[in-house]
Amino acid sequence: QLQLQESGPGLVKPSETLSLTCTVSGGSISSSGYYWGWIRQPPGKGLEWIATIYYSGSTYYNPSLKSRVTMSVDTSKNQFSLKLRSVTAADTAVFYCVRHREYYDTSGYYIYFFDYWGQGTLVTVSS
Amino acid sequence: ETQMTQSPSSVSASVGDRVTITCRASQDISNWLVWYQQKPGKAPKLLIYAASTLQSGVPSRFSGSGSGTDFTLTISSLQPEDFATYYCQQANSFPPVTFGQGTRLEIK
Numbered sequence: 001q002l003q004l005q006e007s008g009p010g011l012v013k014p015s016e017t018l019s020l021t022c023t024v025s026g027g028s029i030s031s032s033g034y035y036w037g038w039i040r041q042p043p044g045k046g047l048e049w050i051a052t053i054y055y056s057g058s059t060y061y062n063p064s065l066k067s068r069v070t071m072s073v074d075t076s077k078n079q080f081s082l083k084l085r086s087v088t089a090a091d092t093a094v095f096y097c098v099r100h101r102e103y104y105d106t107s108g109y110y111i112y113f114f115d116y117w118g119q120g121t122l123v124t125v126s127s
Numbered sequence: 128e129t130q131m132t133q134s135p136s137s138v139s140a141s142v143g144d145r146v147t148i149t150c151r152a153s154q155d156i157s158n159w160l161v162w163y164q165q166k167p168g169k170a171p172k173l174l175i176y177a178a179s180t181l182q183s184g185v186p187s188r189f190s191g192s193g194s195g196t197d198f199t200l201t202i203s204s205l206q207p208e209d210f211a212t213y214y215c216q217q218a219n220s221f222p223p224v225t226f227g228q229g230t231r232l233e234i235k
Contacts, residue, residue: 047163047171047214049224060222063128096170105158105177111218113161115182117170 002027004097004118012091012125018084022097022118029078030055035100036073036080039114040093048093052100053080087125094120129153129217133227139235140205148200148230150193150215159219160198162191165229166211175200176218202232210234 008020022036029036037052052060053071061069065084073080084091099116130153140146150160158178163171173182175191178198188203202209215227 046229047216047226049221049226052221052224062223064223103176107157107177109157109159109219111159111161111177112221112224113173113176113216113218114163114171115173117172120170 002099002116004099004116006095006097006118006121008121008123010122010124012087012123013127014088014125015086018082018087018091018123018125020082020095020097020121020123022080022082024078024080024099029073029080030075033102035060035102035112037098037100037114038071038082039096039098039117040091041096041120042090042093050084050095051082089125092123092125094122096120128223129156129219129225131215131217131225131227133213133215133230135230136228137231137233139233141235142205142207144205144235146202146205146232148213148232150198150200150227152196152198152217155195156217156219158194159217160191160193161216161218162200163214163216164209164211165214171214174213205232207234 003025005023012018035052038050051071068085070083097118098114101115132151134149160178162175165171179191190201212229212231214229
């Protein structure tokens with residue numbers, strides 16, 4: 001059974017960089033047709049997609065966060081990571097790492113959705 | 128960017144009721160629509176993809192329908208474990224990925 005586990009500091013100071021790592025177990029991060037991503041959820045609010053990466057290193061970012069976000073992947077460790085720079089209190093959220101699946105639909109198109117999620121880690125931005 | 132709007136924002140219902148949640152896309156997304164369920168303190172769980180395909184292990188009381196801009200999630204007979212928040216997501220391409228704002232299903 002595939003499992004994803006987030007790790008990283010739970011408290012980050014304003015203006016600093018938030019860094020998180022997701023470790024994947026029970027499957028290979030290099031599997032074809034699967035991307036890997038990050039989603040966040042501020043307390044009491046909805047879901048916001050942050051970024052996605054393919055094992056080859058191709059990255060896709062939310063335009064609203066693109067200037068502050070970097071994703072990377074380490075296939076040797078079966079891990080991928082997120083860096084979010086210049087954080088403010090508005091970045092306080094539960095961060096989820098996810099498997100972002102590419103599914104070939106009968107309509108002849110690919111669709112993309114999140115089929116495995118980590119348990120989430122709360123990151124608070126505060127001095 | 129495709130905007131996703133769910134209605135209602137919250138709904139109260141009783142065990143055994145039939146409940147329908149709606150998701151509307153700001154442009155035609157064919158059947159590229161996904162539904163998730165989130166319980167308090169837990170990660171979201173994939174319920175339905177491609178508008179109507181049930182994820183493995185999801186009870187058959189859940190169903191999805193729609194195409195184009197209007198979609199529905201129906202729970203045919205509410206069970207106690209179904210009280211949660213439900214999100215839709217447009218799934219045709221990224222970036223970006225966009226979610227609806229969520230619909231909270233509460234016990235009446």
